[in-house]
Amino acid sequence: MIDTPMMRVLGRFLDVNSFRHTLIVSNMANIDTPGYRTRDVNFAAELRRVTGVAEYAAFTPSSVQVQGLLERPDRNNVSLEREGLLLAETQLRYRIGIELLRSEFRKLSVAINEGK
């Protein structure tokens, strides 16, 4: 298979980001659900774990409840500002991952074409 270690790392980086996106969207969907607790992925730790392993290790998603958020009387603690900000941030991170991955593929293609 033609891939570089960089591609593998980027793939996992995208995995973590899209998983986080799933959680953010799920939080947003449940903004009016009584008793719902905000969930998130421990981003820094997850990224460190996932990019640290050299071999093909699949990303196993795990989410945690976010602590220290303001709770409403119906025990729901989804913060619109937090989720909105994270949504934008995650999108940008995802974009970075995609662009880097594309540049990796471009490099490969240059290597192939220059060899002709």
Place this chain on the structure above:
Amino acid sequence: MNLFGVLEVSASAMIAERSRAEVVTSNMANLETTRTASGGPYQRQLVVFRSYRMPQFPLMLAGLRSNSAQSVRVDQVMADRTPPVRRYEPGHPDADREGYVSYPAINPVEEMTDLLGAVRAYELNASAVQASKNMIQQAIEILR
């Protein structure tokens, strides 16, 4: 991870918020209704949401069991048990023997804020759909 499943989560929230808006609108419309099919004045309806885990077909195919994405649905529409408001209107055809008419206990301001909340939550989820669509689009760009 599946980005298409995320769209379903947002869609479920949009459906739930819309039914909430519908119920609130019907409360506002029946502010002065004194006759209903079950007899007596109209009763204010309340929507209760519940989160649930949607079984996602693509995830099952891939052998992944993602238990993190939580969709939302309308769990029940229940009647507000506040007793009706009695107003003295002896000329009204629905007045009781003492001349009082029972009107539904609905506060228009409360309903209006509830409606605004539903609309804003709907918009929020619509923008989440937009964000998910962008990410899918970008993933497709790798192929170009």
